[in-house]
Amino acid sequence: MAIMKANTAGATRIAMRGIRKAYPGVLALDDVDFELHGGEIHALLGENGAGKSTLIKVLTGALQRDRGEIMLDGEPVNFAKTGDAQDAGISTVYQEVNLIPAMTVTQNLTLEKTHGRFGFISWRKARAQAQQKLDRLGLKVELNRTVGSHSVAIQQMIAIARALDDDTKVLVLDEPTASLDADETAALFDVMRSLKAKGIAIVFITHFLEQVYEVSDRITVLRNGCKIGTSLIGDINRQDLIAMMIGRDLGEVEEAFAGERRDGSGEVVLTAEGVGRKRVLAPFDLTLRAGEVVGLSGLLGSGRTELVKLIFGALKHDSGTLKLANGTAGNNPRASLDAGIVLCPEDRKSEGLVGELSVRENIILSMQAKRGWLRKVSRAEQEKIADEMIRALAIATPDGEKLVRQLSGGNQQKVVLARALASSPRIMLLDEPTRGIDVGAHAEILTLIRTLCEDGLALLVASSEIDEVVASSDRVAVLRDRRKIGELTGEDITRDKIVTMIAGDNL
Amino acid sequence: MKLIEQPFVRRILNGRAIWPLLALAVILIADGFISPGFYEIRIVEGRLFGNLIDILYRAVPTALIALGMAVVIGTRGIDLSVGSIAAIAGAMIAWRIQAGDPHGVVLLYALGAGILCGMWNGMLVAFLGIQPIIATLILMVSGRGIGMLINLIYGGTDPSFQSDFLQWLSTGSILFIPTRLYVFAVIFLLLWLVIRRTALGLFVEATGGNAAASNLAGVNAKLIIFAAYLICGLTAGWAGVILTADTHTSDPVSVALYIELDAILAVVIGGGSLAGGRIYLGMTVIGALVIQALTTSILISGLPPEYNLIIKALVVLFVLVLQSDNARRGIVSKFRRSP
Structure with a gap:
């Protein structure tokens, strides 16, 4: 409990306030607040259509909000595109692994930024850079094999490795465990905990409740575009959590x-x-x-x-x-x-x-x-x-x-x-x-x-x-x-x- | 909720139909300037002759194939094998005439071959789930070879034939008007009846618009897709009959070469979208006429034939730009009354 307190007591990294986003005919987010601390794993929960993805897309600049403000380390930010959020230290790994299966691990890890001179790629430098990215997660992966020849779990890790930089402050993981088995999930959780120990704030989207209890520090529940509540994981039992996710006051x-x-x-x-x-x-x-x-x-x-x-x-x-x-x-x-x-x-x-x-x-x-x-x-x-x-x-x-x-x-x-x-x-x-x-x-x-x-x-x-x-x-x-x-x-x-x-x- | 009355000009400009018709009119008017006697129509040997008749006459094979293509494209598919199907139908004619069948039966053989080819494509796309462009590429590549093999059945030395009946269908005339125009009109009418007077058109459009949803709504999407390719095979078979009877020889290597591209263009000029979901039979015919009018006018203009394809490409580009929603919005905004 003491350790958890220490973790969640980190400084506020991200503060989203009064976020509203409407699609034609649908109000996807209605006045949603969301706060993320450094060095915490924050589970974002809700049924389909609750607004999880929209909230993440607004945070990472993939969607523009209609109203509300986003603060990063106390400074208001406006990301026009996902690259801006990335530059500011917010990285996202989406549910569908965004890697190119036919290319090698090195190529995938250095796609955005290649090293070399006169337009020629220096593969020696690229490999070094790729290795560095993998080391950050303590991953042992053969660099010259194609990504597609690795298991889905390893691919998921590689995707995380690619998303991470030295200056990453926030990591968003959208349903990272959807296609992983128990052992693979455990390995992923180890990586998440080690990133948390480095002070990175992690948003963890999932619909597996037992995983929420296993790895997260705090939870926020969205339902039908509204924020239902945020709680320390130790303060809420499973029944209350389910009631938050699928309960609704009767009309x-x-x-x-x-x-x-x-x-x-x-x-x-x-x-x-x-x-x-x-x-x-x-x-x-x-x-x-x-x-x-x-x-x-x-x-x-x-x-x-x-x-x-x-x-x-x-x-x-x-x-x-x-x-x-x-x-x-x-x-x-x-x-x-x-x-x-x-x-x-x-x-x-x-x-x-x-x-x-x-x-x-x-x-x-x-x-x-x-x-x-x-x-x-x-x-x-x-x-x-x-x-x-x-x-x-x-x-x-x-x-x-x-x-x-x-x-x-x-x-x-x-x-x-x-x-x-x-x-x-x-x-x-x-x-x-x-x-x-x-x-x-x-x-x-x-x-x-x-x-x-x-x-x-x-x-x-x-x-x-x-x-x-x-x-x-x-x-x-x-x-x-x-x-x-x-x-x-x-x-x-x-x-x-x-x-x-x-x-x-x-x- | 209130209905907004659109000003007449905007309604016309917003409509799809206007652009292909306008393109056709512009081409024909330009022809009048290029060649003074362009609109002249005379009667020679009991049949109408003239450039306008010639455009209709020559457009028939492409238009036939384009009709079938419109149905296939309506399902969000495409059929690249139509030229090869026409070649196979032509080879069937030469073979069965050599074999001594009555010429009416020969016609049925040729059309039957087209239907079989269509069923093959339909099976690959609908039941095996192969992507249409790949599935029909198989027959596109092999079909002309199959045609040549059919020619080999009877020795293969001389694939030419004589058939009064078939040549009358293709090059003859009734009451001064070329027979093939009647043939086309009948096929068009029958197809229109099948598509619009039964629910097939709605099912094709629903399947092309959203196959998963149509399936859950109870439409047998696979069967609909299969039927679309069958129809396309049949119209391609008819085009093969018209083209082969015209030259009274089976020439699988070059008959109807690249006709699939003209047919696809005709459908697109007619307002069809490769994303599927809509069939415009009438406008598809206009699309085929635009293409043929263009080819004819380049020929009579005396320009070197090398320019033919480039000018064709430019005009097609022009029509498609006009049809694009973005470009049209830009043009329409010019007609907006100032506030």
Whole structure:
């Protein structure tokens, strides 16, 4: 404890105050403060879309902030590009290793700054410089081998070595352990601790909570673009941390829903028995009933999205059976659609919508796919359906002809829902239906989910927001470490019970 | 939310369609100055003759291939093998005529060969996931060799043939108008019906715009991509028929050489983007006409043929600059009313 105090008592290196950053339709950072001390490892936590990456990009000059100030060692700074931040001593290692696999370690380490005369490179000097960089981390790596021939862990270290200079003050590591095994992670942590001992401030972005407890001194949690809090790691237990990451105060709409839960007496429309896929999700059992909302809760990486995609057939299951009320489900999206199952994916931009097509075309796409290419939905019918949906879901667009990519996040999400609804489904799978959208649209979508359920649809809603799950679900399935660990029903659906299950017994 | 009425001039300038049409008009008007009798059309041997007819006539093979290419590009793909497919279709004609098949059947053989080639490309791209440029490069490289091998089947000494039916399709005329224009019109109409009157066009555009999203929305993206290459193979086969019947000889080495580049250009001039997601069949035809009009006018201008390719490149560059959003915004801002 004494040692930790000594570490965290370092001078303030970076102070970010009142940082705000908006993308079209999305407020990515809302008045966020962040402070980083010399000689500390500071974990930055939050679910997807919480604003971690945006905050780092603002810090390193990859993005320009809309408001707020950044102080480095007490001096205000404005980095126009990442090179400026680098020169000021802020280095970043991104999740995807930014090395050139086909080039040697020496070449990769000396890319930015080559040594030599008359435009010729002196490889002797380059090797010396590369060696020096590796020595800084105590790394033993063959300089003349290509980077690609080393393991991912070594590549990660080489990337860190490249980022470090004698005058590096701040090192940002974005998910450095995502593709490392336990031994490799331990080796990386040793390096991080030795850098910390040299007074370098390290920002450590990860979603592995046990690693946070193992290596960091302080944590800061972001959620939905806001800073939720900063704490010494010793002062916060795992449950509180999880609650900070995925908790949210209930809005009026959710409060109203939370009181009423249905008993699950509807007809069973889907039964999964031992459905799973190797290395993706352990086999699970799950039933969905008409007129019931099943919530899916778990941390990022726990297998929420994977479970939904396995049911939809977007990921093929290699064990178990998936039965529908009227037979066996197909193992692909097309067959699922025919069987009355629709998926509203988590990532609207890459998996949800076709940005270059109009609102109308996106809305009728699934419906048309279900009908087959020969039976075209007539233009008049398309317009009628699109107009109905635009009205019913209050999509803010002048008409159906606007390109979907020009809509705001919340309205895009409504188009995804509209497309699903237009195909007259019986089972709807919603993956993060309220991510990255404003409060108003949020409440509207939750109300819609409730209404659909009352109309007899079976819904499965995966969400990173625990209170939302608590508020809108009749039954909750909880996931941890790519495994379904249980279900909660009725009175048992509370934030505390879910958090306890997610945190596990190993605390 | 309020709709903003755009002034007429801006709406036209913002539109995609105006630039290729304008380019075509400028080229044709310039031709009037270069060659006084340019617009003259006479009737010779029961068929219309003249420069304007000639441009339409010669543009047919490129335009046919460009139609198929537009569909493939709509899926975010590309087909480099169209010239080779035309060569294979031509070789099929010479072979089957030598073998004594009825000439109607010979036509089916040639088109069938085109479809098979398209299916091969489609299989590589859609089902094996090979990048389109590489997948179609395979047939582009090997196709002309396959054509020569087909010629060898019957000895290979004389790949020329006589066929009244096929030559009528290519070089004949009905009511003073060249038959191949009718052929083209029918193919265009059928393709337009398939693309726009069924949902295929929407599926192609959805797949090209975002294959992953389309797949999750229930569109069978692989099948759609496969179908696009099949269509492209068919139109390339037709181009092979027209070109081969014109010379009544199978010449796999040089028939339709570099036609894939003209076809891609035609699609792009017509407003298609290599990033996929949109099909403009009509504008693609205009694109093919721009290219042919340019070639024809350089020929009649008396400029040495060496200039042909350079001038063509310059005009294409000009049209594309006008189409680029950045350049267009710059021009449009000039028309903005001062506040």
